[in-house]
Amino acid sequence: MGKKLAVSWVTFACCEDSSILFVELLNEHFFEWKEKLDFRYCRLLKNKGNSFDGSDVTFVEGAIAxxxxxxxxxxxxxxxKRLVAIGSCACTGLPSAQRNTFDDSTRREIMLIVERFGHLEKVHPIKDIVKVDYQVPGCPMDEKIFLDTLSKLLAEFEVK
Ligand code: SF4
Structure with missing residues (x-):
């Protein structure tokens, strides 16, 4: 069996539409990806044995709240080893970060929830918190850019 790319997929604050798009892409790419990808953490596809340990690439969808x-x-x-921001919420924070732009009176109305559920004062794109290697913009993610990015990563890790 050839070398596989160890990949993980995780979501934070978002609507998970890029996750749906990713699952839809399996309709076309399942047999190709079965030979090339080893899913380490991907609760979309498996409910046991999920772990980020040994991930070559983690795809991160959503903003940090x-x-x-x-x-x-x-x-x-x-x-x-590599981190990829998936979709506009992960790349820029928006639209998940809409509360960052609320006026004072609206902010006062939501403060009870913000404090009670341990939310950060602002919602962040993932690049505010950690180094990001690749970005796939779009709401949901741009399918072509995602496939191009995956091809680049397969080449970078010499998975044929
Ligand atoms: S970028 Fe758009 S599709 Fe993706 S999680 Fe955010 S709101 Fe949903």
């Missing part, structure tokens, strides 16, 4: 998510993202960065 809580201290807990911030710490998890830092842990994921340490365990992943």
């Amino acid at each position: 809580t201290k807990e998510d911030e710490e998890e993202l830092k842990m994921i960065r340490e365990k992943s």
Whole structure:
């Protein structure tokens, strides 16, 4: 069996539409990716044995809204050789970060929830917290840029 790219897929604050798009792409790419990708952490595809340990690449969808998510993202960065921001929320924060632009009166209305659920004062794109190697923009992600990025990563890790 040839070398595989160890990949993980994780989502933070978002609507998970890029996850849906990724699963839809399996309709076309399942047999090709079965030979080339080893899914380490991907709760979309498996509910047992999920771990970021040994990930060559982790795809991160969504923005960072809580201290807990911030710490998890830092842990994921340490365990992943490459990190890819998936979709506009991960790349820029928006639209998940809309509360950052609320006026004072609207902010006062949501403060109870922000404090009670341990949310950060602002919602962040992942590049505010950790180094990002590649970005796939779009809402949801641009399918072509995702496939191009995956091809680059397969070449970089010499997976044929
Ligand atoms: S970028 Fe768009 S599609 Fe992706 S999680 Fe955010 S809102 Fe949803």
